[in-house]
Amino acid sequence: xxxxxxxxxxxxxxxxxxxxxxxxxxxxxxxxxxxxxxxxxxxxxxxxxxxxxxxxxxxxxxxxxxxxxxxxxxxxxxxxxxxxxxxxxxxxxxxxxxxxxxxxxxxxxxxxxxxxxxxxxxxxxxxxxxxxxxxxxxxxxxxxxxxxxxxxxxxxxxxxxxxxxxxxxxxxxxxxxxxxxxxxxxxxxxxxxxxxxxxxxxxxxxxxxxxxxxxxxxxxxxxxxxxxxxxxxxxxxxxxxxxxxxxxxxxxxxxxxxxxxxxxxxxxxxxxxxxxxxxxxxxxxxxxxxxxxxxxxxxxxxxxxxxxxxxxxxxxxxxxxxxxxxxxxxxxxxxxxxxxxxxxxxxxxxxxxxxxxxxxxxxxxxxxxxxxxxxxxxxxxxxxxxxxxxxxxxxxxxxxxxxxxxxxxxxxxxxxxxxxxxxxxxxxxxxxxxxxxxxxxxx
Ligand SMILES: [Zn+2]
Ligand SMILES: [Zn+2]
Numbered sequence: 001x002x003x004x005x006x007x008x009x010x011x012x013x014x015x016x017x018x019x020x021x022x023x024x025x026x027x028x029x030x031x032x033x034x035x036x037x038x039x040x041x042x043x044x045x046x047x048x049x050x051x052x053x054x055x056x057x058x059x060x061x062x063x064x065x066x067x068x069x070x071x072x073x074x075x076x077x078x079x080x081x082x083x084x085x086x087x088x089x090x091x092x093x094x095x096x097x098x099x100x101x102x103x104x105x106x107x108x109x110x111x112x113x114x115x116x117x118x119x120x121x122x123x124x125x126x127x128x129x130x131x132x133x134x135x136x137x138x139x140x141x142x143x144x145x146x147x148x149x150x151x152x153x154x155x156x157x158x159x160x161x162x163x164x165x166x167x168x169x170x171x172x173x174x175x176x177x178x179x180x181x182x183x184x185x186x187x188x189x190x191x192x193x194x195x196x197x198x199x200x201x202x203x204x205x206x207x208x209x210x211x212x213x214x215x216x217x218x219x220x221x222x223x224x225x226x227x228x229x230x231x232x233x234x235x236x237x238x239x240x241x242x243x244x245x246x247x248x249x250x251x252x253x254x255x256x257x258x259x260x261x262x263x264x265x266x267x268x269x270x271x272x273x274x275x276x277x278x279x280x281x282x283x284x285x286x287x288x289x290x291x292x293x294x295x296x297x298x299x300x301x302x303x304x305x306x307x308x309x310x311x312x313x314x315x316x317x318x319x320x321x322x323x324x325x326x327x328x329x330x331x332x333x334x335x336x337x338x339x340x341x342x343x344x345x346x347x348x349x350x351x352x353x354x355x356x357x358x359x360x361x362x363x364x365x366x367x368x369x370x371x372x373x374x375x376x377x378x379x380x381x382x383x384x385x386x387x388x389x390x391x392x393x394x395x396x397x398x399x400x401x402x403x404x405x406x407x408x409x410x411x412x413x414x415x416x417x418x419x420x421x422x423x424x425x426x427x428x429x430x431x432x433x434x435x436x437x438x439x440x441x442x443x
Contacts, residue, residue, distance in 0.1 A: 004037070024067060027094045088376045133159060154198050158198055182321055182325065184317075208232075212277075215318070218330060229275055237345070280422040347360075348424065350364050352426050352427050375393055
């Protein structure tokens, strides 16, 4: 059966994250989005891990868990009725796995390195052992769900493998400038430089919102890694905006099978990743947010990397860093890898289809919940729905056309830079004007 996984996210205990990020809401929104296997996130946080322990029950010895109150359909129906969201009728309970993001800040070869890693644990007991060891070393795990550890990525990996060899580490959003293994302001030029003699344990890289697999394929040194995509959401509506689509045998949905699929690059099972259009990511191009300056790499080189407004170094984005490390021209595809599908979130499509309204406006949200309730999860609408059927069922005919254009890549994007998201235009300004509700005429 198809299992869509999103294993990098946050709880309400991480900085700048929504207070709505609770276990019951995560279960509910997994169903709404169609993400079947979701991270509990932030598992080093002492309060959050206690909540997880109290609310989750293991799915046999698979290494995955369920929110226990949501397993009873009657109890779940009551919770859904009391909430302000709609859940697809056919939705199954969301599976949870113990993964978390850790921030490593340390000096190496006279340079400060800041690297984020996603850590995957095979079960709750391993999480507790890892947390005990981090506490013994007196790291502050309380202040943030994504704590800062003053140790090297290499030393952490060695420590984790000593605690439990089934704990795995995946470098997070590898190209982003400030906190990533290849980041322009923070990182290294290769996996080996970062993890040293422990590099053999690294088997996957997370591409992040600002890069897609094709960009990564330009660096031949990365061919040996499988590329994964996760949403890194800080609020519920962003859940599943990037994800991994896999096939599992119904009776073998387990942590070990997930890791096997990744390590063996099993493309019979790992079908494709769900991607942002990379231009939409917050660090695609170079620039300065405060100076309102955005540049593509060629222009940045012309300006010697300096901002024409404030004369300070620009924040170098993902496109530039890929170009720096690339040894292949654009267009090369590594054989035998999962493919990728680029999506735009449904509320963004509805907003444009219905006359350029805000994503969170009443009209848009009303249409969104109507579609979720009558047609199924957001990802099943975006990935699987038949356009003609959608034409009949969606609250506005432009929505089906918007989804068709998204699938065909017929859209314009103003690239993101220096922390500013890119902007997607699926409809022209003229089309948006035309689809606005008409004002009643006096004549
Ligand atoms: Zn991060
Ligand atoms: Zn500037």
